[in-house]
Amino acid sequence: MYKYVLKRLLYILPILMLIILIVFSILNVTPGNPARIMLGADASQELVDNLNEELGLNKPLIQRYLGYLAGVFRLDFGISYRSQAPVFNEILGNFPTTIRLAVFAVLTSALIGIPLGVLSAVRRYSLMDMSFTVSALVLASIPNFWLGIMLMLIFSLRLGILPSGGIGSLSHYILPVLTMALPSAAYILRMTRTIMMETMRQDYIRTAKAKGASPARIIFRHALKNALLPVLTSLGMNFAQLLGGTLIIEAVFGLPGIGSVILKAMQMKDVPVIMAATIFLAVLFMLIMLLIDIMYAYIDPRIKAQFK
Amino acid sequence: MGQLLNIKDLEVVYQTKNIVVEAVNGINLSLGKKETLGLVGETGAGKTTMALSILKILPERTGKVIGGSIDFDGLPILDLNETEMRAIRGARISMIFQDPMTSLNPTLTVGEQVEEGIILHDTEYKTKVEVKSRVDEILELVGIEPSRKKCYPHEFSGGMKQRVVIAMALACSPEVLIADEPTTALDVTIQAQVLSMMDDLKEKLGMSMLLITHDLGVVAKICDYVAVMYAGEIIEYGTFEDFFINHKHHPYTKGLFGSIPNIRDRSKRLNPIEGLMPDPTNLPMGCKFHPRCKQCMEICKVKPPQIYVNGTHRVKCHLFEKQEVE
Amino acid sequence: MKKRIAEDRNDSQLADIWYRFQKNKPAVVGLIVITLIISVALFADVIANYETEAIAQYPTERLQTMSGEHWFGTDGYGRDLFARIVHGARYSLTFGLVCSLIGLVGGSAIGATAAFFGGRVDNAIMRFIDVIMSIPGILLTLALIAALGFGLKNMIIAMSVSMIPGFSRIVRSQVLTIVRQEYIEAAKACGVSNARIIFVHVLPNAIGMIIVNATMSISGLIIGAAGLSFIGMGVQPPAPEWGAMVAESTNYMRMYPHLVFFPGISIVITALSFNLLGDGLADALDPRMKE
Numbered sequence: 054m055y056k057y058v059l060k061r062l063l064y065i066l067p068i069l070m071l072i073i074l075i076v077f078s079i080l081n082v083t084p085g086n087p088a089r090i091m092l093g094a095d096a097s098q099e100l101v102d103n104l105n106e107e108l109g110l111n112k113p114l115i116q117r118y119l120g121y122l123a124g125v126f127r128l129d130f131g132i133s134y135r136s137q138a139p140v141f142n143e144i145l146g147n148f149p150t151t152i153r154l155a156v157f158a159v160l161t162s163a164l165i166g167i168p169l170g171v172l173s174a175v176r177r178y179s180l181m182d183m184s185f186t187v188s189a190l191v192l193a194s195i196p197n198f199w200l201g202i203m204l205m206l207i208f209s210l211r212l213g214i215l216p217s218g219g220i221g222s223l224s225h226y227i228l229p230v231l232t233m234a235l236p237s238a239a240y241i242l243r244m245t246r247t248i249m250m251e252t253m254r255q256d257y258i259r260t261a262k263a264k265g266a267s268p269a270r271i272i273f274r275h276a277l278k279n280a281l282l283p284v285l286t287s288l289g290m291n292f293a294q295l296l297g298g299t300l301i302i303e304a305v306f307g308l309p310g311i312g313s314v315i316l317k318a319m320q321m322k323d324v325p326v327i328m329a330a331t332i333f334l335a336v337l338f339m340l341i342m343l344l345i346d347i348m349y350a351y352i353d354p355r356i357k358a359q360f361k
Numbered sequence: 362m363g364q365l366l367n368i369k370d371l372e373v374v375y376q377t378k379n380i381v382v383e384a385v386n387g388i389n390l391s392l393g394k395k396e397t398l399g400l401v402g403e404t405g406a407g408k409t410t411m412a413l414s415i416l417k418i419l420p421e422r423t424g425k426v427i428g429g430s431i432d433f434d435g436l437p438i439l440d441l442n443e444t445e446m447r448a449i450r451g452a453r454i455s456m457i458f459q460d461p462m463t464s465l466n467p468t469l470t471v472g473e474q475v476e477e478g479i480i481l482h483d484t485e486y487k488t489k490v491e492v493k494s495r496v497d498e499i500l501e502l503v504g505i506e507p508s509r510k511k512c513y514p515h516e517f518s519g520g521m522k523q524r525v526v527i528a529m530a531l532a533c534s535p536e537v538l539i540a541d542e543p544t545t546a547l548d549v550t551i552q553a554q555v556l557s558m559m560d561d562l563k564e565k566l567g568m569s570m571l572l573i574t575h576d577l578g579v580v581a582k583i584c585d586y587v588a589v590m591y592a593g594e595i596i597e598y599g600t601f602e603d604f605f606i607n608h609k610h611h612p613y614t615k616g617l618f619g620s621i622p623n624i625r626d627r628s629k630r631l632n633p634i635e636g637l638m639p640d641p642t643n644l645p646m647g648c649k650f651h652p653r654c655k656q657c658m659e660i661c662k663v664k665p666p667q668i669y670v671n672g673t674h675r676v677k678c679h680l681f682e683k684q685e686v687e
Numbered sequence: 688m689k690k691r692i693a694e695d696r697n698d699s700q701l702a703d704i705w706y707r708f709q710k711n712k713p714a715v716v717g718l719i720v721i722t723l724i725i726s727v728a729l730f731a732d733v734i735a736n737y738e739t740e741a742i743a744q745y746p747t748e749r750l751q752t753m754s755g756e757h758w759f760g761t762d763g764y765g766r767d768l769f770a771r772i773v774h775g776a777r778y779s780l781t782f783g784l785v786c787s788l789i790g791l792v793g794g795s796a797i798g799a800t801a802a803f804f805g806g807r808v809d810n811a812i813m814r815f816i817d818v819i820m821s822i823p824g825i826l827l828t829l830a831l832i833a834a835l836g837f838g839l840k841n842m843i844i845a846m847s848v849s850m851i852p853g854f855s856r857i858v859r860s861q862v863l864t865i866v867r868q869e870y871i872e873a874a875k876a877c878g879v880s881n882a883r884i885i886f887v888h889v890l891p892n893a894i895g896m897i898i899v900n901a902t903m904s905i906s907g908l909i910i911g912a913a914g915l916s917f918i919g920m921g922v923q924p925p926a927p928e929w930g931a932m933v934a935e936s937t938n939y940m941r942m943y944p945h946l947v948f949f950p951g952i953s954i955v956i957t958a959l960s961f962n963l964l965g966d967g968l969a970d971a972l973d974p975r976m977k978e
Contacts, residue, residue: 071818079830190966194959196910198917199933199951202940210941256463262418263458264478264529265450278468297823304918315826316918319833327833335822342821354468354513 057350061343065336072335073125073328077118080324121328130329135321140329144314148333150220151299151310155337157230158295162237163288169238170245170284175272177250185246189239197298201232201305218307229306233298237291244287245280252280282353289345296334364391365569366415366537371429373410373419373593382641384410386593387429392537392586397563397570399584401577401617405638407593408573409459412539415571416456417446434536452482455530459542461522465514471525472496472510478532495532502562503528520551527555531562538563539571544579556582577617581605589614592639592649599674611678612654648679656680707971714967720960728776735770741927742766750943759949762932763939764925768946771927772953778928779957782846782912783905789847791901794854801855802862813859816852824849825911832920842921846908857900861893895972902965906958913954929954 105111112120124131130140173182192200205228209217216225252258253276261275303312311330318326350356373385385407392398400408413419414426417438431438433454441449455478458464466474476496479486486495497507503524514522523543530538543559544552560583563570572584580587587604589597589611597611604610610618619632636653639645645652651661660679669681709715727734735741745765752760759768801812819827831845865871866889874884913930915921922928924935929950936946 068818068821071815072822075819076822076830079834190962191955191959194906194910194962195955196913196917196930196951196958198914198930199947199954202933202937202947202951206940206944206947256458256460257466259418260458260464260526260529261466261477263416263450263456265447265452265481266477267447270481275466275469279466293821293823297825300825300829301914301918315829316920319829319920322833324833327830331822331826331830334826338821338823352468354470355515 058343058347061346065339065343068339069332069336070122073122073332074118076328076331076335077121078114080328081114081117125332130332131325133318133326134323135318135326140325143326144311144329144333147310147314150308151296151303151312151334152337153226154229154233154299154302154308154310155292155295157226158233158237158298159288159292159341161230161234162241162291162295165234165238166241167245167281167284170242171249171272171277171280173242173246174249174253175268177246182246185242189243192236192239195236197232197236198301198305200235201229201302204228204232205305218305220308225306229302229308232305233295233302237295240291241284241288245284248283249276249280252276255279278352282349285345285348285352289342292341293338296338364393365434366390366392366571367430367432368411368415369430369432371411371414371431372427373407373414374425374427375410375420375423376425377423380642383644384424384593384641385414386644388590388593388595390588390595390598392569392571394536394569395563395567396585397560397572397583398586398588399580400571400573400588400590401575401580402590403575403638405641406590407641408590409541410593411590412456412541412571412573415539416450416454417441418450448482451478451530451535452484452533453535454537454539455533455535457523457526457530457538457540457543460546461519461526462546464526465522467514470511470513471500471505471517474514475499475510475525475528475532478529482533484533499528499532500525502531504558520547520555523547523551523555524558527559527562531566534566535568537569537571539573541573542575543572545574545576552579559583589617592641592644594649594677596650596677597675603672603674607674609674609676609681611650611676612656612680613650616653648677704971708967711967711970713963714970717960717963717967720956721964724776724957724960725780727773728780731774731777734773735767737774740767740770741774742925750939750946752943753945760943760945762936762946768932768949771932772929772949775927775929775932775950775953776957778922778926779909779912779954782843783909783957783961785843786846786850786908786912787901787904789843790850790854790904791897793847793851794856795858795897797851798855798858798860799862802859802866809859812855816855819852820856824853825914828911828915829920832915837920837923839922842912842915846912846915850904850908853904854900858893858897861896862889865889865892896969899965899969899972902961902968906961906965909954909958909961 121131128141130144132138133140133143136143169185173185176182205217208215208228215228216222217228219225253271258271258275261271266275299310300312300315302308303310304316311333315327315330317323318330368388368390371385371388372383375382375384388407388411390398390400390411400411402408410419410424413424415431415433415438419425426439429439433449436449438446438449465471476492479492479495484495486492496510500507500510505521505524505528509517514525517525523546527543540559544555547555556579559570562568563583572579574580581601584601586600587598588595591613597614599607604614613634616632616634620634634653639649639652647663648654648657648661648666651657654661658679664679666677666679666681668675668677671681731737743766745761748757748761748765749763750761750765751757754760757767757769759772762768762771797812797816801809822830828845828849831848832841835841835845871884871888874888879888912921913928913933916928916930917934919934922931924931932950933947936943936950940947
């Protein structure tokens, strides 16, 4: 099994290098002038040229990319144009908030979406199933920032039972996590329903029925494990969406995560910070996908067998 | 009667929004203790549908029994509730499905799947050790090394998978085994192996067997009785002798014999039945076989034939009316 | 004669699709609402003057609630909320329709190329797209905006480009499933030319699912654009973009919740309509999808 994990970890490396290349190219091809941003409009051209020289910004793109890449592997993401501090430190402080938010949201959405999806498939075309379908469709059409604002309006401004923003206690996470989790849960519910219905049509389900297994046993012992594999994949795919969502949700609830770092950096054209934050989130996403692949191998004996 | 399984006037339909498929149209069949009945017919004749209705596992939303009765050892199957049915499924009546590749759950070990029936039903094997030894015993019976029970289905070949499926069906020593084309999905060489094994086991365990097939060769090997099914009806029924020694048959049955290649008879070409099975949403008037029948008469197009009995031999065809009189 | 038969077949196919579509009532409602919103966007200037009603500030009339004069009330600058929402429809529809169209064209080109050439070309293109897709979409858009600079044009470019990888994947898989079907094999065996196979057999069969996906993507784009404007990275105030309007009013929402409610619900209704339409098209174009 560890061989499989190792192989997948090694597989991440070239992808990571490509991601960095893509992000690096996007942010460096257009000739913004970082030295000018750092020194301000009043600085003399000589000073700007000197700083450009010092930062190595006048070298060719590919050379700068390789230099940056070398830095990344030493966890050196450069210096923030704005604060002049190492980017890595700046991001590291904000990372836990985002991770917590994303992980809570993914867990919540799975805990809501998968059981309700199974229920919806088992009682398909019932009133409950139909109402789930409608809610899922509506939730897929609500912008997350507005959902956050509406939840905030109801639960903190009107009812006053939950804090409206900032961090502190665990209760501060409830509204942002719910805001992120509800639409994902709706999506996962739909996926689970479809996959579960497909699974229930399989021949081995009929075999189990012919053996005299009860409906509950058929669902939990025979169908769920098989259905879980594709559900896991959709959960992983949904995670990218969720991570992007933190950006906006952090803004709504005033949470100090990676999202707020990126937004601040965007306003300042602080390219090293934007780049590092993007890379961080992409790596996080890839690690989650890796985790899902490992779970996949754990559940599916056919995959496990290849790495015995 | 004294038969183990009696099916009377069974009618089954599949219903979707705007289509009604008449899959089984008034079938009468019975199966005695330790007998083997071969049910022969083309794909779509309603053989599997009939088998599924005996276990009451027709597709939930669409399949529906609309008439008739099924009697199993004094139990009115169609009137039993789900809980009572579950006690019969797998314990007293077992089923082997056509495709062993898809009939096994890919995420459970072979051992787990074989023992499931034993655990679910009230058998003589109560403790874990007893269940384990029963699983070993039954696997050995079908020719699988008991040490392989920790393997998953994907680690088995097609023939071995079908042995696992058979082991699952036999685990609780059922009284009736329904085998739905058990050898169709297998290689020809494996087919013979599996078939003779099933025949042996049937004798050894004293089961009755309903063998569904489209292969008259299979029937000739192991069946005591034969029923030929066409468009949801039994058109000919009789003993092994009636079929393979006598030569008076329903035109459809003759056609089935004509479709088998004969090694000794080199000059003759195959003589298949022309045309296709009628559309079950729109069955023809009169005899359902008449559009394909080479001996079709005017009466066949308007009046459904009755059943003509001659000893154990029963045929549903207008041609037999005169012979009956003789 | 031959041509006529072909036309007849197309006509009846379209009629079939329409017949199945109009039986799906929610989808019909979606289509009607979309038609309404498009008309509102087209005739926005007739309904309310952009400069005097949607942009100009009237400090004496600020923060009014719903009334006969101001249907949706007025915002913190005394601007009529209804007028702003009417003009805001133009932004949302532009983003939704234009970006999905550009994304679709780009994605079709890339996806079809990958599918037709197969082998190494396919592999290289798809791996590259996999990599891009492991960057969350909104981050990719933001990085592009950071590179290109703010502004309506750049925002459209950034969002369209971010759509391309997803569309490439869909188009590729659609084309591949069709190319692998037996009737394509049969056509090839009959000596039909490649171009004819692509245009007569592959494209008409792939186009359905591609249209469905494009329709479904519109709601995501409308929501995404509103989100970007909400965090200040999209359309800049005082332009009446719905997401930006919500952001502008968050300060007042405790006392005047209608200020965040109306622009928000406009986004929801528009997005929902496109989702319903997409759903209906999916069912109408491919009846097998339904159980």
